[in-house]
Amino acid sequence: MAQNLQITASSPDPALLDLPWDIPLEDWPAEVLAALPRGLSRHVVRFVRMSGGVIAVKEIGESVAYREYELLRQLSRINVPSVEPVGVITGRTDKNGERLEAVLITKHLQFSLPYRSLFSQALRPDTATRLIDALAVLLVRLHLIGFYWGDVSLSNTLFRRDAETFAAYLVDAETGDLHHKLSPGQRTYDVDLARTNIIGELMDLVAGELLDEDTDTIAIGDALVERYNELWSALTDEESFGADERWRVAARIDRLNHLGFDVGELEITTDIDGTSVQIQPKVVDAGHHSRRLMRLTGLDVQENQARRLLNDLDSYRAAMDRQNDDEEFVAHDWLSGVFEPTVRAVPRDQRRKLEPAQLFHEVLDHRWFISEQQKRDVPMPEAVESYVENVLRDRPDEMAILGLPPDAADQQE
């Protein structure tokens, strides 16, 4: 092999060298591929097994590859939910010395679900709404930090379960740009393109009979615009009130916390005679609940999972009558006495199907459900057992959606 590969990676895995870089990605042998459903892409994309995990490999022009790699690194650094870049490989040639396209490699996001598999799994009917909500939150978060996406779509997003909702992750930053601050034009264009793309993608699912033909695809697209605008104005609008209504400052912060955001900086101005006050959040950070749970327990989970776990922690505290104890101590006892035993009670072979926090959330749901059914307080160990037997056993493994042959997984070519 007369290849002169250039590998740019932050922490290169030597196993990368064993992959058949001298073969066009399209023709990679099935034995190196992981059977994951592929989204719609203008490029050839393949999921590949490597070092016990899965990576996504995308053939793409060299300069674009480096650019996207850099952008994804910046996004990871500032904690935006996005796929983690592994590296860029250039200088590929095939056996005849013909130049092959550069590749961008990203880590496959564990437990992530492309929208196509969510729809084909026949989930609850409001799945579309919950996906749209998740995408609106992601888009607002990206816009708050000055990221213009340029091609927002369901295909360019991955979803992870987050308690009863979803959390959205950016997977394709090819058309993106990081700015100091976005102009209203950039934001509305992104939102408008998102609407068009989402409707197009849903129309495609209808055409493929994966979605009921009565689905109002346009209304779903419109819902994104609406959700985005609501959230954007809740987070950024200026609010004005009389000086005697100062409680409204705290109320605004509470409202933002409830939406899952922390206020890093709030601008407060008063008019000259001090009769009215204007407030406007200047810096807001997503992840209010997940940060609080992290501080209390060290658990790193998604926002709504954190919200659920914190609620359980609160009821534990009340039930144990430990309201006057330090929150940190109670949290520690809850972790070792409730959370960990619950997760451990799930048989090992079933446990890997879902993230631990998601498992815990579903067990809580299940306990509530059977408690109501049996009109008694079902204890945790019993709830876990019932959940595993009646729910989890029939669930697909979502750590990496398997079961699709690579050909069937291929949606575009």
Add this chain to the structure above:
Amino acid sequence: MATVTYDHASRIYPGTERPAVDQLNLHVEDGEFLVLVGPSGCGKSTSLRMLAGLEDVNAGRILIGDRDVTDVQPKDRDIAMVFQNYALYPHMSVADNMGFALKIAGKPKSEIRSRVEEAAKILDLTEYLDRKPKALSGGQRQRVAMGRAIVRNPQVFLMDEPLSNLDAKLRVQTRTQIASLTRRLEVTTVYVTHDQVEALTMGDRIAVLKDGVLQQVDTPRALYDSPKNVFVAGFIGSPAMNIGTFSVTNGVAKIGQAQIPLTRDAVAGLTAEDNGKVTLGFRPEALDIVPESDPSAIEIEVNIVEELGSDAYVYGTLKGDAAGADLASAGAGDHEVIVRINPRTAPAKGERIHVAIRPGQEHVFSPTTGLRLSSQ
């Protein structure tokens, strides 16, 4: 269809001193294909995004036709960003892939069908309309993406480096297709690229930008033959022009012993600030092999010969009296010049050749201002 006018349009990013786009004045004719070209950071993409409504215009204004769109939302500007998204939907027919945006806009079925059919005719896709994208070649898929923009009947097409993520073969193919299609459609098109070859092959006119400032806007031929300044001279053309600064005595520039007489116009344009110097440029193909005794002969040692079949290029270093002179081509190494020669009589590496600038084919610039002095 419409004209596009940038009227002293500027974009200044907060916290920066130099405008990303500085007082751009540019008028694009109805149906014209205008290319914005320049090195990275020159402001070409920013200019395009200002027209698209994706960047604020901090000073000046932008018009589409007679309408001032400076403060109009992107979606209300009646423009299409072509190739912005061209993932095709696998379950939808080619026709639906092209027309779905019209369906979203609530257009009646019959109108959608007729607009799609019209676009398909222009794009040579008529026979594929009822097939799935799977059945199309790479080039045909590109055309479907183009069709998405065409069916919307926009006033202006905007394209921002649309070929940058295609492989080399598809790039050349798509380049030709875009160029011929936009001519046939007679849609005003503004196209951004960093690649001057792409610019020369596609544009009716080309606007060259550097550091946010428009350097020159002209036809490809005029840019090539009469660059207005040293930057444009060095940027346009492949391989790049040889450019250097030399002393002038009595209207004659000297490259070592070689005497290059300048036109009266050019000499008249020199000022005291130029300090008896002049900047000369000559393209690789403006040089002829001459005998050593020729008074305008420049001696060059051959470092490498690049054979391209129809042509060959010598990359060489100045020797003899001219050795060490400040002369180089942006397309070659330090102090290297490029000479186009007949491939059948190509010299060998290490050989010395003598070349002279064909009379009238030198480009003369002021060393102080960088502006063109010769009138041609």
